[in-house]
Amino acid sequence: MISTEHFKALFDPRAIVVAGASTHPGKFGFVALHNILSCGYVGEVFATNRERSEVLGRPTLADLTEVPDGVADLVFVCTPASSNPELLRQAAAKGIRAVFIASAGYGESGEEGLALQSELVDLANQLDLLIVGPNGQGLVSTPSHLCAQIVAPYPPAGRIGIASQSGNFVSSFMNLSRQSGVGVSRAISVGNAAQVGVIDMLEYYADDPETTVGLVYLEGVAEGRVFADRLEAVCRRMPVVILKGGASGSGAKAAASHTGSLATDDRVFDGMCRQMGAARASSVAEAFDIAAAFATLPVPSGPRVAVVTTVGGWGVLAADATATTNLELLDLPDDLRSTLDGLLPPRWSRNNPIDLAGGETKDTVPAVLDAVVGHRDIDATLVLGMGIQSNQGRLEREGPFYPDHGLERIVAFHDRQDTRYVEVALAASAASNKPVLIASELSVADPSNAAVSAVREAGRYCFASAERAVRALHFMNERVRWLESFSTEPSPDR
């Protein structure tokens, strides 16, 4: 039986063996060793090479029998399929509990490969080994500084746990992690998912103290009902974001009835996600937005949103975006309106979105944000327009007149202001334990912008647009509602 201990051996091994390390920098067996050695893995690293050739300046062992007994927990397998049964036996004899198989030539290659794959699973079960793959791209585990994969990148440490049926989507999510600074705890590509699949990883993540949100790419599920029940159990403990590609693989339907023809694969999957409490994203970017929101923000306690914007247009679009969600753009309570009247010039919008109409100063912005975020009727706040001052500062800094004519001083002032606004917004979020979402396209267009940098420095996520922030908040609120529904009504017997 695969246990938590097996998954610990997989994600936090005391030592790791790369089986089939290669001297050729284009081969998986080279890249895997390179990535493990380069990213600062905390344990000891062994490598096997049939000819005992040095790889990356390190000696290698001829095979697993030469690895010391009871030291290593994980073997990363790049050897040909034909040699893997013997390798599993040797690994088990050394006390290894987990095997990641990058080797191809299994289920993905046809009937013969499928037979090899099922033999491999039988053998692993006999030997009490966890095998992930075959045909997987690898795994990442930042608590152990482990980058055991044949692809890039290695993401910053954080709370997102990734599990994917496609290795390339693991890379996609981790690229967004690197770009945004919102980090990853564990990431794994399950390849052909011969013995364990995405749902097994989610179950481990749900109880993993390093992981607070699951981020998943799926193409299909094998046993739909069982998957649904396990997904619900995971979602009760941890938010899960699902990106799904392709049809569910269920083939032709009995379309005898009218309702039957309307219940398409995609609608069934979509309804299943809602019912079991998972957030189903429609794109890679949206999936990462939602995961980053769960990983970095306090959960809202209700749907009431305030939008604070330095100038008009952004707030209008943000308001439009809330219309297609479960969020409520709150009419400003009278006491809050009076408070803001005292802080802002008369031309401010006097309603939600709260358009400061250029009335922001180093004193008003902190006071406005404190008043809005802290107000008892507001569950979440969206802050727009951060970074415009330092964006102008950048143009001045890069222009021909810099640093003369007072430009050096004003550019530094702009940067300080934007940094300060962001810090104040995030401090208000922390003080009230309510989500404050900062959105600006500068997060993509100019990640070095002072406001964007300040969000990143604080370990938060700068959303690329107001609409995307609204969408992520919508999914947070969906989860709150779903969890609340269990307080009055338990899960049914399925």
Added chain:
Amino acid sequence: MTTTLSEADSKALLSGFGVKFLPEALVVSPAEAVAFARDFASPMALKLCGSNIAHKSERGLVHLGVVGTDAVSRSCQELLDAARPEDNVTGVLIAPMATGLREFIAGIAFDPMFGPTVVFGLGGVLAEAIADVTVRLAPLRRHDAVDMVQSLRTQSLFGPFRGESEVDIDALADLLCALSFAASEIDALISIDLNPVMIVEGLPVALDALVEVASEVVPS
């Protein structure tokens, strides 16, 4: 092989699980039809009923808006005369006409991957083009049933609509829960179709029902 229950049998079976239908009678003669119609002021709907009638509308086996004793009698006789041996006719279903502008579709469909699912969507002639449909796995929690109703894009239909009162969301959720209950209790169920479910004075009423089961099992 599958067996489709007649409309009358389908309705009788589903009534037991709490699905609401109009008052109606299965009659075998024009005289019985007239006797039933006498209790209602509204125009009547008459349909030929049998376990094996496909394409009821296309064959002209549904008569709507029938008014008056003579017309009811004539309609019933015409339907009985139109029966073919293979229809397995058990009589004519007669019911007062329901009027409502809003039609939905609800049912149970079997998904090869996920098993029985509850389906709810917009009905009427444009239903397939608009395709405003939502699906959940059976069994439903009540939360899921309410969420299904709230998941349709066309939410404006649930409010007051062209002189008709707003839809009782609780009653719609009850209907979906009743279908879910039926799905877990009926042996060898393959599908249930309630089409249309009309909103009559704010409440959902199923005007037609079709239950399909695997043919080895004959429900009691």
